[in-house]
Amino acid sequence: MRKIRMITVGAMARQFAAALVFLAAVSCPAGDGCQPVVISPASAKDVAVVANAANPLCDISAVELRKMLAGERRFWRGNVQIKLALRQAGVHEHDLTIAAVVKTSNSDFDELWRARVFRGEASEGPRVITSDAALLQYVTETPGALSFTPGRNLRSGLKVLKVDGKLPGDNGYLLKVTAK
C-alpha cells in the first residue's frame, strides 16, 4: 500500500498565499507602478483627479495641483502640455475642486484666467465641457489631459491620481464629499 503523506491544511494555505503573492507581483501593470483603484460606495461621491492613461504620474501634491489649475504650471514632466478640462461652474465637482484646490470662488477663478490670458501667460482658459461622458472621452483621448470627476464615473482608459498620497474614499482626501 502506498504510503499516504498527510499534508496539513495550513501547509496548503501557505503555499497558496505564496503563489498569490508571486503572481500579483508579476501581473502589476508594466512600467506604471500605480496601485489599482477600488471604488466603493463611500468613495463614489468623492471627486477623483483623472488624467490620460499615458500619464506616468501616480501621485500629485495639492500644491502642484493648485499651480496647474491656476495656470502657473502648464506642462507635465516630459514637457507634455497640461490640457485642463472642467465641467461648467455650478456642477458639484467643478465647484468643489475650485474651492478646495484653488481656494477661490468660481467668479474669482474665471477672473484669474481672464487676467492670465490678458497678460499673455495663456492663450485661453481651461476647456469647459458640459457633460460627464464628453469630459471623460476628452481625457481618454487627449495626451496631457487633466480633469476632475466623481468616483462613480470612473472607467477604464483613465488614470486616477492620488492627491498627497490619498485616493478617493481615504480619510483626509482633499476632494472628499462630506455628507451633510
Add this chain to the structure above:
Amino acid sequence: MAVYPYSSLEGPAFMYEALHTPTATRIAVFAVAIFLLLMSSPIAGAQQPSVTLDADTVKALLQRVQDLESQVKELKVQMQTLSAGQNAPAQLATAQSPAGQAVNAPDAALAQTSMPDHAGMEVNGPRLQIRGYGDASWHASSRSGATNTFSLGQLNLFMTSRISERMSFLAETVIEADTATNEFSIEPERLQVTYNAGDWLTLSVGRYHSQIGFYNTAYHHSALMQTTQARPFMFAFEDQGGILPIHSVGVSATGTLVNSIGLHYVAEIANGRTARKEVNPVQSTSDDNNGKSFNLGFFVRPSQVPGMQFGFSNYHDHVTPPAQSGVVENILAGHVVYQTPQFEFMNEAVLQRHTLDSNGSTTNIPGFYSQISRRFGSYRPYFRYEYVNVPARDPLFADIGLLHGPKAGLRYSLSEFAAFKVEVGRDMRRGVSGANLFGTQLSFAF
C-alpha cells in the same frame, strides 16, 4: 497532527492520490492561484475599478444614462440647426465662457466644420477671439487753469488666437484721442507671437510690455483689469508722459528656473527707445542706433504663499538724442507684491540712472509706489502713494521734475465686466502749488 480532509475512506481515490503527491500538490495550488488572479485583477494597462451594486451605484448608473440621453438630444438639435442653415459663428460666440470655451466635444467638432462666413477656411486653423475694453471718465482738478472734463479712455481691441498647440498670437490694438489735440489715433500697443517650449521657456517676439518691475506686465491697456483709475505715474505710458520704456519691440523670454521655490527668470533684447520728441518713442520699425536694450530679471513666487511675488530686474540701453551726447540708461527695479482676489499690497521701487557719454556724469531718478486695497463684496476701497523725482539736469526727462502724492478711491464692481470708480487725490509737484484731484470712471469689457 491535522487530518487531511479527504481520507482514503471519504474522497475520490484519484484526487486523493494526486493531491498527496508533493509536486502535484504544488502544481494544483499554483493553478488555483493563477485562475483566481486572472479572474480578479488587471494584468496590464489601465486600472479597473470594482463596483458593488447597491442603491447608490444603481442611481449613479441611471444618472449616466440620463447624461448620455441629454447629449444625444443636444446632438439632434445641432443637426437640425445645421440643416436649417443657421449662423454657426453666432452659436460659437454664445457657447464661450469668459475664461475659456464652453463646448461639448461633439460641439467643438461641429463648430469648427460649419462656418458659412469662412467658406474654404482651414477647419483646423487659428481661432481668433476678440474682447474689447474701454472706459469713460469725468475728472476735475483744483489746479489753476484746469477744467473739469469728460474723457474717453482707451478703446482696446484685445485679440488672441491659437496658431498651433504651442504657439499663440496676442494683440492689443488701441484707439485713443490725443489729450492736446483731441485727434484719434490707432496703435498696436502689443503685437506678439508666443511660443511655449515648456515651463522653462516662453518666448515672445514682437511688441510687448517690458518686464520692468511688476505693474507693467500685470496690467496693460484696460482700466477694468486694474484696481485704480490710472496707472502709477512711474508706469505711465510713454505717450502719457511716462519715463520708463513701457513698450519694447524685440524678443522676450521668461520661464521657471526652479519649480520647488518658484524661481523665474526674465531675459529680453529689444530696439530700445528713441529720445527724439517728435516721433513715437516706441521704435516699432527702425532703431535709431545699432545698440540694443537688454533686460534681465528674476522673480520668485513661493508655493507656500500663493499670491506672493518678489523680484528684481535690470534694464540697460544706450539712447542717442539728436545733437546731444548719448546716454547710457540703466533701470533697476524691485518689487514685493502680495495679491489675492480679496486683498492686494503692491510695492515697487525703481532707480533710473542716466550716464552721459560725454563726461560720464550720472543722474539718478528714484521712484516708487505703494498700493493697498481690500475687497468687501462688490466694493474695493484702495489707497496709493506714489513718488517720482527727476533732477533738473537729467538729459532726457528734466521737464517732469518732482511728482508725488496720495490717491484714495472706491471701486464698485457692477458686474464681472464693468466697474465704477470714484477717486480723490493730491498732486504735488516741485515749484508749483499742490492740487486736489477728483475723478469718476466707468470701465468695462465687451
